[in-house]
Amino acid sequence: MVTEQEVEAIGQVLVDPKQPLQARFRALFTLRGLGGPGAIAWISRAFDDDSALLKHELAYCLGQMQDSRAIPVLTGVLRDTRQEPMVRHEAGEALGAIGNPQVLELLRQYCSDPVVEVAETCQLAVRRLEWLQQHPGQPTVAGPYLSVDPAPPAEERDMGQLREALLDETLPLFDRYRLRCGSALFRHEVGYVLGQLQHEAAVPQLAATLARPAESPMVRHECAEALGAIARPSCLAALHAHAADPERVVRESCLVALDMYEQESGPFQQDRPEQPRPPP
Incomplete structure (x- = not known):
């Protein structure tokens, strides 16, 4: 059992800009693995950093933890137009990954965001949440990679059909994402x-x-x-x-x-x- 003091020590590494970025990433993924409100609080504090890469990964980890207690901070990041597009995009994707329908209306608001990556991400997140509502009880983490993805995998297994669909730009983005390529x-x-x-x-x-x-x-x-x-x-x-x-x-x-x-x-x-x- 990890103590609060141990979580704090890991969190201090994460939020310390004097630490090498590699050490901060290790701290981040350690907190992701530990989970819980303490880990979420420390990860949330790091969104003030000036590294877009680090903030992108902060949002990714919060989404993968699938803990609704991360929704407020992710909502704030998505709304904050001062954040880099790749950070806002990842916050939108993370809100979809958590799987809580309470964020549906928020995500719909940003489906027409002027930043195309943010808009497309929110469109995917909305479709994912709608899919979850239509398929209750199905696992949200499946397959060998232990990740929560922007869309469920496609049911098609024929490689030729999958390749053709993957390259078909006329298909809705959600359907192409379901191919996981x-x-x-x-x-x-x-x-x-x-x-x-x-x-x-x-x-x-x-x-x-x-x-x-x-x-x-x-x-x-x-x-x-x-x-x-x-x-x-x-x-x-x-x-x-x-x-x-x-x-x-x-x-x-x-x-x-x-x-x-x-x-x-x-x-x-x-x-x-x-x-x-x-x-x-």
């Missing part, structure tokens, strides 16, 4: 899913997208984190190459990804749920 938001989630799969076959495309300066920083950051999650030697060159990238969110993602690589490759695992790795 357009928009910058969609490409961002493609990078996330490839990282979860943790298969080396995805490395060339992830590295190529990371190296594309014209791509959205929101997408490039997710590609960097995905390379860290895959954690194979073939990932290192791309991550080192962009560890000093002009885009702060990209270079910070590369530094965190290199730390993830060291943790995955070393004898100790980071404090987060272990992800299954497909055979090479």
Whole structure:
């Protein structure tokens, strides 16, 4: 049983801007794993930080915890137009992940937000909550990746049909998301899913997208984190190459990804749920 003092010690690392970003990320994912009001309070305090990457991950973790006590702080982040679009987007996604229908009207208000990533995220979150209402009793965390996703997986299992639907831009975004594989938001989630799969076959495309300066920083950051999650030697060159990238969110993602690589490759695992790795 973790004591309040131990939670406080971890929280102090998270909110301390003098700490290396890698250490703050480890503290964040430790708090996510612990859960409870104390962890939520410490995570919420860190939204005053100046790192968009850290705040993005704060919102992600609050959503994955699926604790309705996080709704007020996430609502505030979504409403705050001073926050970076990728942070507001993740707050909207987190509100959908928690699964509480009390936020439906709020999310509907932001379905037409002038920031397209925020608007699309809220549209997805609304559809997810409506889907949950239509399918009561179904598990909200399914599959081998232990994550709460923006949409339930598709029932289709034919790979040809799945690929065709994934690339069909005429389909509603929610239906394309159900494929778990357009928009910058969609490409961002493609990078996330490839990282979860943790298969080396995805490395060339992830590295190529990371190296594309014209791509959205929101997408490039997710590609960097995905390379860290895959954690194979073939990932290192791309991550080192962009560890000093002009885009702060990209270079910070590369530094965190290199730390993830060291943790995955070393004898100790980071404090987060272990992800299954497909055979090479």
